[in-house]
Amino acid sequence: MGILMKNKGQMFIIVAVIMIVVLVILKTGVNLPDIMQKNRESEGKFEHDFFVNVVDELTKTIDVSYYQPINITNNVYSFANFTRKKMTEHLQDFQFLYVSCITPKSSGSDTMNVSVITMLNKPINATLRISTSLVQSGNNDNMMDMSIWNTNFTITQGNNYILTVGYNGTYSENITIQTKTNGSVYVGFFDTTLIGSETTYKDKFQKNYTLP
């Protein structure tokens, strides 16, 4: 006690150092959860924006290929394949199911070409069924990943149809097709999934075009 009373000044400095250490620990500890939360939010926003970019550009593929309708579906396949490879390099998993329907510029009875693209990391048993007066259907029993299945159905121009796409007995989606007399129609159905570091992003939609 005598030593402490003798060295009062030094005791002040020692107490000051201890207080500084405590303040630094408290400050760091209090902010760390905030910083980690901000990190997660920023990373999440970044991944979401990235997903939106890919989905927007998949749709844009149809726009840029508009004057070469015969190439639209193959271009969608090329672009999806391209982005998927790039995402794999970033350890992200991109899954994609695409169905396209194209009708010619004609009237009366004609053929509608339908294509299915699968990039689901697994082979699927794909099925198609169209709501024509005599129901038509088709299936591809062992559709491999990264493949395109092309088929066709007989339709009457000017009528509206529901095309049901399914796979493995668990997945089913309806696609509405409004055909036009003397007008060529292209319908693209997109089902996209991005499995990111912490969140999975999904988007499913249909786009309709009247071709030149």
Place this chain on the structure above:
Amino acid sequence: MMKGLLFTLESFIAILMIFFIIILLFQNPPASSEFNRINYKLKAYNGLMALEKTGELRKDAVNNNAISIQNKLNPYLPDFLNYTVVIFNETTNITAKPSLSLTNDSISVSYFLAGDVDDFKPREIRVYLWGY
């Protein structure tokens, strides 16, 4: 008297130390380097998005003009940050990649484009950032 002076000086030093540390700690929130990296990636990405909205990014990408994109990104990124834009097609890089040494801590951001009107040309615009 000397003892008293010494005592006063030591107390004063102690108070000054605490005072300055409090100012240092509470002046700016401490930021983790990881948060800064994500922040810079977002800045670069937002810059690319802004250029895409004006249509400039698409035209430059289809024309493989990485220098033009690099110049247009300048207002969106901090001055101290080094960056290079590289354009990739479906198979390889069309423009030169930066030669970054192993000691450079770098990050990259990618933006995809399908092409321009009547010109299907898949492109990846990749921005490499370092020097943060």
